Amino acid sequence: MGYFDAASGVPLHPVARQALVASLDEGWADPGRLYREGRRARMLLDAAREAAAEVVGCRPDELVFTSSGTRAVHTGVAGALAGRRRAGRHLIVSAVEHSSVLHAAEAHEADGGTVTRVAVDRTGAVAADAYAAALRPDTALACLQSANHEVGTEQPVARVAEACRAAGVPLLVDAAQSLGWGPVPGGWSLLTASAHKWGGPPGVGLLVVRKGVRFAVRGPSDERESGRAAGFGSLPAIVAAAASLRAVRAEADAEAARLRRLTDRIRARVPQLVPDVEVVGDPVRRLPGIVTFSCLYVDGETLLHELDREGFSVSSGSSCTSSTLTPSHVLRAMGVLSEGNVRVSLPAGTREEDVDRFLAVLPGAVAGVREKLGAPVAAEDARPESDAVVVDAVGRRCPIPVIELAKVIGDVPVGGTVRVLADDEAARLDIPAWCEMRGQEYVGEEPADRGSAYVVRRLG
Amino acid sequence: MGYFDAASGVPLHPVARQALVASLDEGWADPGRLYREGRRARMLLDAAREAAAEVVGCRPDELVFTSSGTRAVHTGVAGALAGRRRAGRHLIVSAVEHSSVLHAAEAHEADGGTVTRVAVDRTGAVAADAYAAALRPDTALACLQSANHEVGTEQPVARVAEACRAAGVPLLVDAAQSLGWGPVPGGWSLLTASAHKWGGPPGVGLLVVRKGVRFAVRGPSDERESGRAAGFGSLPAIVAAAASLRAVRAEADAEAARLRRLTDRIRARVPQLVPDVEVVGDPVRRLPGIVTFSCLYVDGETLLHELDREGFSVSSGSSCTSSTLTPSHVLRAMGVLSEGNVRVSLPAGTREEDVDRFLAVLPGAVAGVREKLGAPVAAEDARPESDAVVVDAVGRRCPIPVIELAKVIGDVPVGGTVRVLADDEAARLDIPAWCEMRGQEYVGEEPADRGSAYVVRRLG
Numbered sequence: 001m002g003y004f005d006a007a008s009g010v011p012l013h014p015v016a017r018q019a020l021v022a023s024l025d026e027g028w029a030d031p032g033r034l035y036r037e038g039r040r041a042r043m044l045l046d047a048a049r050e051a052a053a054e055v056v057g058c059r060p061d062e063l064v065f066t067s068s069g070t071r072a073v074h075t076g077v078a079g080a081l082a083g084r085r086r087a088g089r090h091l092i093v094s095a096v097e098h099s100s101v102l103h104a105a106e107a108h109e110a111d112g113g114t115v116t117r118v119a120v121d122r123t124g125a126v127a128a129d130a131y132a133a134a135l136r137p138d139t140a141l142a143c144l145q146s147a148n149h150e151v152g153t154e155q156p157v158a159r160v161a162e163a164c165r166a167a168g169v170p171l172l173v174d175a176a177q178s179l180g181w182g183p184v185p186g187g188w189s190l191l192t193a194s195a196h197k198w199g200g201p202p203g204v205g206l207l208v209v210r211k212g213v214r215f216a217v218r219g220p221s222d223e224r225e226s227g228r229a230a231g232f233g234s235l236p237a238i239v240a241a242a243a244s245l246r247a248v249r250a251e252a253d254a255e256a257a258r259l260r261r262l263t264d265r266i267r268a269r270v271p272q273l274v275p276d277v278e279v280v281g282d283p284v285r286r287l288p289g290i291v292t293f294s295c296l297y298v299d300g301e302t303l304l305h306e307l308d309r310e311g312f313s314v315s316s317g318s319s320c321t322s323s324t325l326t327p328s329h330v331l332r333a334m335g336v337l338s339e340g341n342v343r344v345s346l347p348a349g350t351r352e353e354d355v356d357r358f359l360a361v362l363p364g365a366v367a368g369v370r371e372k373l374g375a376p377v378a379a380e381d382a383r384p385e386s387d388a389v390v391v392d393a394v395g396r397r398c399p400i401p402v403i404e405l406a407k408v409i410g411d412v413p414v415g416g417t418v419r420v421l422a423d424d425e426a427a428r429l430d431i432p433a434w435c436e437m438r439g440q441e442y443v444g445e446e447p448a449d450r451g452s453a454y455v456v457r458r459l460g
Numbered sequence: 461m462g463y464f465d466a467a468s469g470v471p472l473h474p475v476a477r478q479a480l481v482a483s484l485d486e487g488w489a490d491p492g493r494l495y496r497e498g499r500r501a502r503m504l505l506d507a508a509r510e511a512a513a514e515v516v517g518c519r520p521d522e523l524v525f526t527s528s529g530t531r532a533v534h535t536g537v538a539g540a541l542a543g544r545r546r547a548g549r550h551l552i553v554s555a556v557e558h559s560s561v562l563h564a565a566e567a568h569e570a571d572g573g574t575v576t577r578v579a580v581d582r583t584g585a586v587a588a589d590a591y592a593a594a595l596r597p598d599t600a601l602a603c604l605q606s607a608n609h610e611v612g613t614e615q616p617v618a619r620v621a622e623a624c625r626a627a628g629v630p631l632l633v634d635a636a637q638s639l640g641w642g643p644v645p646g647g648w649s650l651l652t653a654s655a656h657k658w659g660g661p662p663g664v665g666l667l668v669v670r671k672g673v674r675f676a677v678r679g680p681s682d683e684r685e686s687g688r689a690a691g692f693g694s695l696p697a698i699v700a701a702a703a704s705l706r707a708v709r710a711e712a713d714a715e716a717a718r719l720r721r722l723t724d725r726i727r728a729r730v731p732q733l734v735p736d737v738e739v740v741g742d743p744v745r746r747l748p749g750i751v752t753f754s755c756l757y758v759d760g761e762t763l764l765h766e767l768d769r770e771g772f773s774v775s776s777g778s779s780c781t782s783s784t785l786t787p788s789h790v791l792r793a794m795g796v797l798s799e800g801n802v803r804v805s806l807p808a809g810t811r812e813e814d815v816d817r818f819l820a821v822l823p824g825a826v827a828g829v830r831e832k833l834g835a836p837v838a839a840e841d842a843r844p845e846s847d848a849v850v851v852d853a854v855g856r857r858c859p860i861p862v863i864e865l866a867k868v869i870g871d872v873p874v875g876g877t878v879r880v881l882a883d884d885e886a887a888r889l890d891i892p893a894w895c896e897m898r899g900q901e902y903v904g905e906e907p908a909d910r911g912s913a914y915v916v917r918r919l920g
Contacts, residue, residue: 028472029463030465035465067531067693069691071691203527204694220563231527232469233662
């Protein structure tokens with residue numbers, strides 16, 4: 001099986017499946033009712049809450065089940081901001097949070113609040129000091145993911161939590177990618193997670209609000225789940241989520257070590273097997289199952305199709321869903337190459353031979369895409385040199401502008417420049433990234449009739 | 461099986477169970493992804509949407525799946541109000557809507573909007589003319605349930621929709637109780653429903669927004685389900701919801717006729733078997749499976765416990781959840797007796813012999829509760845008459861104030877009065893209701909040191 005997109009969701013864990021099917025018969029009634037079917041449902045719900053709280057490391061009455069991880073984030077951010085409204089309306093997030101956090105931040109801005117987006121380094125990590133420096137007297141809430149969903153880099157949550165605690169600001173940790181692997185360290189105030197990331201069923205999220213954290217529910221009132229998750233949820237799914245969280249945690253250490261060996265292999269082998277590749281994300285402080293790389297002169301979506309045809313399901317930060325074609329905000333914030341981006345996220349239980357088969361297939365897939373796009377190969381024909389060359393790639397989509405740049409850089413003498421005219425958003429990120437990879441000088445961007453002119457000086 | 465609380469939720473329909481279990485293996489991936497698992501999930505989602513839309517009678521692109529019926533209502537009300545903000549901020553609801561609609565209305569008021577709550581008659585129905593009269597130039601949205609969840613009375617949706625259409629106001633119909641029985645008539649603009657009311661799994665709601673209806677999504681943006689249902693929902697549950705909706709509709713007409721015979725029997729027999737009972741709700745224009753009655757001199761919660769002990773699960777508008785002890789807003793709006801209230805809502809497939817067993821058990825259960833509470837029996841000892849008697853029931857919970865009233869009414873001569881001092885909220889509803897049932901005159905309510913004095917004149 002070549003499903004390597006665990007970071008978006010994994011098939012049901014066998015324990016989840018068993019718990020779900022079993023509780024279809026016991027857990028359909030309203031746990032708020034007093035008759036036998038309701039009492040039975042209530043017992044299942046209470047037991048699920050206790051099990052989940054134990055794994056998270058919180059009190060059962062601090063944890064509610066929501067209808068998704070996204071919903072947990074939206075409710076958590078809005079509730080914490082409203083609860084701390086007296087302190088102020090300033091929100092801090094990292095620049096590489098999941099879209100649910102960033103969308104909640106945009107909604108807060110639209111509502112008149114202010115947002116600081118803390119930058120990350122080239123590995124995708126925030127610096128704890130920089131994060132702490134963003135704290136202000138009017139900061140109502142700070143949000144930081146435990147680990148990044150696109151590149152796997154772990155964030156310094158414990159140190160940021162310490163700084164937040166010192167400033168009296170609650171920290172919400174989006175633990176969607178990491179909760180199945182282990183508890184979130186440090187003194188966080190709120191925590192969110194999503195069951196289908198750890199092998200639980202879709203449609204179940206967790207929202208934990210520590211006792212003492214000010215929290216004001218927004219929107220219409222509802223008596224269920226401490227008023228924090230309106231509507232009648234799926235109890236069988238909740239039972240399955242809790243049971244599988246406990247089960248994956250029991251296997252987590254051994255499986256993490258095994259997956260880490262596999263992703264280490266991918267990290268090491270891909271640059272050897274495929275020319276012009278940049279592996280991104282922190283090589284050490286990272287989730288066990290995620291490895292992300294970008295391939296020069298490759299269109300991410302086409303590469304995904306090629307890999308899909310070979311039986312591998314991966315995702316790409318350069319075309320992450322069928323409806324989105326802009327480069328991922330994560331890769332942009334990291335300042336790394338976005339073209340030909342591939343995220344490999346291995347589900348628990350991934351077999352070694354499937355990883356090896358992926359490594360065997362990848363070079364040909366990349367070469368095929370490059371050939372179709374007319375990407376430069378090592379030996380280009382020598383052409384007459386000119387001091388300044390202009391490449392017109394207006395109207396051409398990524399990775400064409402970079403391909404055209406690479407084709408002509410040899411036509412100018414060392415010290416000469418190439419001006420690339422382009423209006424594709426990705427060029428702004430990928431041309432500087434190409435220069436860094438190739439040891440050429442990125443001079444800068446100038447306005448042009450359509451789009452921009454990106455100026456590159458040949459150094460060697 | 462004596463589970464007679466279908467109006468809160470029913471066990472999974474066999475078709476739903478089969479569809480859910482089957483799609484656990486096919487439907488776990490993200491339908492927004494381009495690889496094979498994602499495409500398979502997308503096909504399942506599209507097929508479910510088409511099936512549900514066909515049953516509802518709308519276009520597939522008008523229907524989104526939400527995480528519950530409550531969520532569908534909250535999103536539908538907020539989105540329609542925001543979309544019509546230019547028209548004004550006036551919202552119309554009936555006084556007997558489900559709490560999700562009333563809570564959305566309260567949230568709208570808290571946000572500065574205005575709400576008209578249209579009264580109902582003693583059967584629980586709004587008058588279409590009275591509803592139409594509530595329409596104003598600044599009305600942004602009108603909401604009306606298709607049928608009431610506590611007493612089963614059907615609302616004049618088609619006529620109200622016509623009036624709304626003439627006024628250019630969108631009508632949102634909460635079809636939670638009726639969608640499994642048949643399509644909602646008339647030219648409604650928005651429709652909401654909840655799968656676990658028709659035998660689908662919990663955690664799935666429907667929100668339909670007709671093309672051309674102005675709708676502005678509130679809260680953080682999200683790309684799924686046309687932006688109207690944030691978060692990764694449970695695709696297996698959605699597939700099961702759609703499959704079971706189609707299945708229950710195929711059986712609906714025959715099953716409705718069968719259940720109607722059973723509820724007709726309950727409606728007819730309960731007043732013969734149990735003294736001092738009021739059957740409430742429209743006897744004809746009603747849902748097939750619901751019948752609701754109130755028993756004088758009975759505490760609803762205690763009666764529920766007695767019936768539970770006999771193996772029957774019903775609910776009560778006088779103690780509808782473990783946390784709520786106030787009389788239901790529905791019974792209050794209807795002006796009918798709330799004490800000793802029992803809602804029997806038969807699931808599809810209810811056996812005739814279980815209904816007969818319920819009718820055999822009910823009289824003893826009611827008599828037992830009355831005996832414990834010291835309720836009056838037919839032959840009271842003659843006591844010396846006095847022109848004006850005062851009963852102090854302050855601090856006593858319903859139904860004690862009515863029981864005390866009934867005990868002393870024979871002590872005053874015809875034309876004399878009884879003043880009942882009480883501070884239980886339910887007395888305000890139940891003392892007038894008792895007077896109507898008993899042919900005595902309810903004179904009115906006067907303020908008292910604690911609570912109120914309810915004055916009753918003996919007529920016979």
